[in-house]
Amino acid sequence: MSDQSIRCECGHLNKEGTILCEACGKPIEGNQHIDGNDEKHVLEMRYEGSARRSQTYKRTFVDKTWAFFSSVKVGVWLIVITVVLSALGTVYPQEQFKNSPLPSSQFYVEEYGLTGQIFYQLGFHNMYSSWWYITLVALIGVSIIIASIDRYVPLRRALNNQKTKRHEVFVKRQRLVSKDNELNEDGVNKLKENLKSRRYKVYEDDGHVMAEKNRFSRWGPYVNHIGLIIILLASIFRMFEVMHVDDYVWVREGETRVIPSTNQEYYVENTGFVYEEYDPETQQQFSRALEDVDEPVPKNFQTNAVIYRTTEETLPGQEPELEEVTRGEIRLNQPVTFDGYALYQAGTQLEAEYDSMSFDVQLNDEVLGEFTFYSDEAPPEFHLEESDIMVSVDDWYPELEFTENGPSSFSKFPRNPGLIFSVENPDTGDSERFFYLQEDIIPLSEDNELVMNVTGVDRRSASGLTVKKDNTLPLFGLGAGIFMIGVVQGLYWYHRRVWIHPKGEGVYHIGVHTNKNWYGMKQELEKITEDTNVQEFEDQQELK
Amino acid sequence: MDFYVLSSTFLYITFFVYLIATAFFGMTLGNNRDENKKSKATKLAMTFTIIGFASHLTAYIFRWVEAGHIPVSNMFEYITFFGLMLVLCFIVIHFVYGIPALGLVALPIAIVIIGYGSMFPQEVSPLVPSLQSHWLYIHVTLVGLAQAILAISFIAGLLFLIVKVDQTVRNKETTFLEIIIYAVLSTVGFIILSTGFGAMDYEATFIQEADGYQYEIEYDKPALFQPNNSELMTEDRFNSGLETPAWMQGIDAGKKLNTLTLSLLAGLLLYGLVRLMLKGKRIGASLQNKFGKINPDVVDDVMYRSIAIGFPLFTLGGLIFAAIWAQEAWGRFWGWDPKEVWALITWLFYAVFLHLRLTRGWHGKKSAWLAVIGFVIIMFNLIVINLVIAGLHSYAS
Numbered sequence: 001m002s003d004q005s006i007r008c009e010c011g012h013l014n015k016e017g018t019i020l021c022e023a024c025g026k027p028i029e030g031n032q033h034i035d036g037n038d039e040k041h042v043l044e045m046r047y048e049g050s051a052r053r054s055q056t057y058k059r060t061f062v063d064k065t066w067a068f069f070s071s072v073k074v075g076v077w078l079i080v081i082t083v084v085l086s087a088l089g090t091v092y093p094q095e096q097f098k099n100s101p102l103p104s105s106q107f108y109v110e111e112y113g114l115t116g117q118i119f120y121q122l123g124f125h126n127m128y129s130s131w132w133y134i135t136l137v138a139l140i141g142v143s144i145i146i147a148s149i150d151r152y153v154p155l156r157r158a159l160n161n162q163k164t165k166r167h168e169v170f171v172k173r174q175r176l177v178s179k180d181n182e183l184n185e186d187g188v189n190k191l192k193e194n195l196k197s198r199r200y201k202v203y204e205d206d207g208h209v210m211a212e213k214n215r216f217s218r219w220g221p222y223v224n225h226i227g228l229i230i231i232l233l234a235s236i237f238r239m240f241e242v243m244h245v246d247d248y249v250w251v252r253e254g255e256t257r258v259i260p261s262t263n264q265e266y267y268v269e270n271t272g273f274v275y276e277e278y279d280p281e282t283q284q285q286f287s288r289a290l291e292d293v294d295e296p297v298p299k300n301f302q303t304n305a306v307i308y309r310t311t312e313e314t315l316p317g318q319e320p321e322l323e324e325v326t327r328g329e330i331r332l333n334q335p336v337t338f339d340g341y342a343l344y345q346a347g348t349q350l351e352a353e354y355d356s357m358s359f360d361v362q363l364n365d366e367v368l369g370e371f372t373f374y375s376d377e378a379p380p381e382f383h384l385e386e387s388d389i390m391v392s393v394d395d396w397y398p399e400l401e402f403t404e405n406g407p408s409s410f411s412k413f414p415r416n417p418g419l420i421f422s423v424e425n426p427d428t429g430d431s432e433r434f435f436y437l438q439e440d441i442i443p444l445s446e447d448n449e450l451v452m453n454v455t456g457v458d459r460r461s462a463s464g465l466t467v468k469k470d471n472t473l474p475l476f477g478l479g480a481g482i483f484m485i486g487v488v489q490g491l492y493w494y495h496r497r498v499w500i501h502p503k504g505e506g507v508y509h510i511g512v513h514t515n516k517n518w519y520g521m522k523q524e525l526e527k528i529t530e531d532t533n534v535q536e537f538e539d540q541q542e543l544k
Numbered sequence: 545m546d547f548y549v550l551s552s553t554f555l556y557i558t559f560f561v562y563l564i565a566t567a568f569f570g571m572t573l574g575n576n577r578d579e580n581k582k583s584k585a586t587k588l589a590m591t592f593t594i595i596g597f598a599s600h601l602t603a604y605i606f607r608w609v610e611a612g613h614i615p616v617s618n619m620f621e622y623i624t625f626f627g628l629m630l631v632l633c634f635i636v637i638h639f640v641y642g643i644p645a646l647g648l649v650a651l652p653i654a655i656v657i658i659g660y661g662s663m664f665p666q667e668v669s670p671l672v673p674s675l676q677s678h679w680l681y682i683h684v685t686l687v688g689l690a691q692a693i694l695a696i697s698f699i700a701g702l703l704f705l706i707v708k709v710d711q712t713v714r715n716k717e718t719t720f721l722e723i724i725i726y727a728v729l730s731t732v733g734f735i736i737l738s739t740g741f742g743a744m745d746y747e748a749t750f751i752q753e754a755d756g757y758q759y760e761i762e763y764d765k766p767a768l769f770q771p772n773n774s775e776l777m778t779e780d781r782f783n784s785g786l787e788t789p790a791w792m793q794g795i796d797a798g799k800k801l802n803t804l805t806l807s808l809l810a811g812l813l814l815y816g817l818v819r820l821m822l823k824g825k826r827i828g829a830s831l832q833n834k835f836g837k838i839n840p841d842v843v844d845d846v847m848y849r850s851i852a853i854g855f856p857l858f859t860l861g862g863l864i865f866a867a868i869w870a871q872e873a874w875g876r877f878w879g880w881d882p883k884e885v886w887a888l889i890t891w892l893f894y895a896v897f898l899h900l901r902l903t904r905g906w907h908g909k910k911s912a913w914l915a916v917i918g919f920v921i922i923m924f925n926l927i928v929i930n931l932v933i934a935g936l937h938s939y940a941s
């Protein structure tokens with residue numbers, strides 16, 4: 001890279017590629033085509049006519065790559081492509097939402113036909129984690145970084161080097177100008193006073209005046225782009241498994257279970273599950289809506305949870321020593337948190353399991369004894385103390401189903417318990433058998449003399465809890481915060497400058513620049529020129 | 545006192561007051577615009593707009609009192625809120641910029657939006673557990689406000705196009721403008737159909753057979769498209785015999801397709817009638833004559849500034865607060881749910897708008913078209929994503 005600096009007639013040494021002298025603003029001959037100033041009367045002020053690398057050097061491969069990514073047009077195209085693809089990805093559900101036992105290779109074609117097939121074959125069913133989508137976002141990131149550096153560095157130089165004293169051409173070729181004003185000293189002072197009262201900083205040099213305010217708003221875009229880059233970095237970190245925990249655990253009422261993905265360190269106990277529904281009787285205002293639906297509307301899903309930590313290393317098979325860490329009510333929108341982890345209410349199996357079934361045994365209307373079968377313990381026999389009778393559990397089917405080979409259990413969860421008991425008849429000494437299923441007792445022989453009854457059942461709910469920990473959250477938060485500061489800074493304030501240029505003999509040109517919101521600028525000019533005889537400003541760039 | 549009835553009554557009143565305001569805005573046109581600013585018609589129009597807004601707000605507050613929670617929890621409530629914010633933004637813009645012609649675009653749009661929202665079930669529903677959060681207040685209201693501000697840019701853009709599109713010959717721009725007008729008329733058609741058949745208590749029951757089950761489906765409008773594989777059970781009801789194609793998913797697919805087609809047809813009818821009344825002239829062209837002159841720089845500025853103000857608010861409400869809420873409710877701040885993707889699309893789209901404004905040649909008409917597209921994206925997210933694609937955030941289920 002050669003460095004051919006350009007000296008302006010004001011004496012300032014500008015970098016190669018400079019369009020408007022950093023100090024006095026005089027257009028530098030031979031470079032005006034870069035910003036299109038050769039075609040228009042109003043000067044392009046976007047980057048103060050500073051020398052941007054991308055516009056200056058276009059020779060080597062590095063130059064060309066730099067110029068490519070620093071182009072807003074390229075950035076916009078990248079965003080537009082992302083937008084279009086993202087939209088296409090919502091045409092059919094993503095794989096994670098497809099909610100069907102069918103494999104994706106069949107699901108999309110069977111549900112949606114040919115277009116579904118195409119959707120699947122293009123990989124749109126996993127779009128947002130696909131390599132090409134991620135690459136696209138990464139390219140946007142590269143573009144943001146390069147575009148920002150390309151502009152920030154020269155813009156800062158130019159704004160720092162600007163002089164109060166500007167070249168006449170610069171002032172006259174601003175978008176808003178008022179030329180050839182005859183002002184006496186009082187008039188100029190009044191202008192300065194007005195500018196100051198509108199919170200302008202007013203500089204003076206040899207009769208030239210520059211008033212400036214809100215320069216900081218020019219940094220808004222760069223601040224917000226830094227925020228975006230931090231968010232992109234955070235998403236890269238999040239791709240690593242170690243940065244976050246995402247697991248699931250079912251806990252029955254009364255049960256204590258180890259929380260997965262915590263190195264066996266934490267346990268959760270479900271001390272009770274609460275389910276509530278809206279009642280049209282007590283909440284009259286909802287009665288119209290509640291009458292319309294067939295299903296009751298849920299009001300609350302809540303797990304009362306206690307979180308424990310193991311006090312020391314536990315050996316396999318050993319009961320862990322637990323100490324309570326915290327307790328709380330887990331609801332939707334209200335997780336319980338501990339040590340960076342959070343447990344969320346995510347699923348329920350409402351009274352789906354049988355905790356216990358109670359029975360009595362009678363002979364000739366006389367109760368011989370009662371017992372309760374707890375599903376989790378599933379003892380093989382009971383001793384009825386009142387009558388010294390033994391009840392033995394011959395078979396235990398937690399989730400009973402009938403197959404070709406007779407009764408068997410579908411799972412180990414007591415969702416549809418079946419039991420076969422045999423009870424010794426104290427009179428005859430014979431063993432009589434009973435089948436418990438669906439909360440009822442069926443004698444297995446017609447000449448059973450004993451009678452067995454179900455005296456009660458106790459069901460329990462199970463609560464599904466997601467376990468989350470995300471170490472990238474602070475970084476995302478930081479990025480989002482910086483982005484917000486940047487956009488507000490750049491969009492809610494405007495960088496405004498007014499140059500008062502003495503032509504001599506009490507004649508002044510006034511040039512005005514604002515980086516946006518010209519309507520507001522014009523209104524402010526009315527206040528600024530109040531009580532002076534400055535002529536109306538001409539907008540040299542009005543839309544037709 | 546029944547706050548529910550009071551609220552509905554005030555909403556009716558609002559509707560008519562806005563109509564009156566629109567009529568007065570209509571009277572501001574045609575003359576020299578500087579006189580209009582202070583003219584009597586403008587004053588009256590603004591007075592009625594503000595009365596309408598007050599009534600609208602009252603309706604909203606009564607509903608809030610009745611429900612015991614902020615009414616933004618279903619389509620009717622959200623759209624009403626959106627309309628409320630839209631009128632509020634218009635009032636603010638009027639006091640800053642004072643462009644009466646903007647009112648003549650803003651109020652009809654607001655009326656159509658509120659009317660559209662009123663076609664959804666209006667019962668006060670209880671909050672399901674996932675909505676029981678203070679983030680409902682913060683996130684949804686801020687999104688509503690931000691979208692209303694962004695919609696102002698659409699309104700300004702539309703005004704710009706009505707006045708600035710070259711109507712001497714038919715071209716792409718005139719055609720697109722007619723399509724926008726047609727879309728608005730179709731919404732009006734939908735409102736007329738729904739209200740009309742609603743008043744008649746029209747009902748037709750179909751039994752649909754699918755996956756070995758039988759479903760009963762109630763139509764509240766005549767069936768141009770009956771459900772796939774179904775049979776009409778109600779006697780004396782119109783049935784074209786056309787079936788909804790099987791690939792359209794969901795139990796209500798037929799009903800939705802039917803309503804959409806009927807609305808588009810009604811829109812076509814309305815559009816045709818208006819064109820007949822105009823002796824065949826494009827509606828855009830006659831609007832242009834009516835609207836007369838505007839200051840294009842100022843309208844362009846409204847268009848840009850409403851996006852400049854709405855964009856950060858949308859970022860905060862629609863992405864950041866949304867993510868915080870999602871983290872609190874589900875433990876994942878972002879999940880590529882369709883609604884989330886469309887919020888991202890909206891955000892990126894307006895970012896594109898802001899970047900293009902930095903490029904030469906993207907002011908004026910081009911900007912106006914972008915503002916129109918932005919609004920289409922917002923409406924798509926609100927209507928199609930909620931009613932058709934329906935993810936986690938859906939108001940539909």
Ligand code: HEM
Nearest residue numbers: 070071072075076078140143144147221487490892895898
């Ligand atoms: C794709 C790559 C991107 C490039 C090349 C790019 C480039 C730029 C440039 C050159 C500016 C103007 C800076 C100035 O006026 O000094 C800017 C402003 C801005 N950018 Fe980006 N940007 C990109 C992506 C994004 C994204 C993804 C967002 C957010 C969604 C964003 C948000 C903004 C905002 C809000 C402004 C301020 C606009 C204004 O002040 O009018 N940018 N960007």
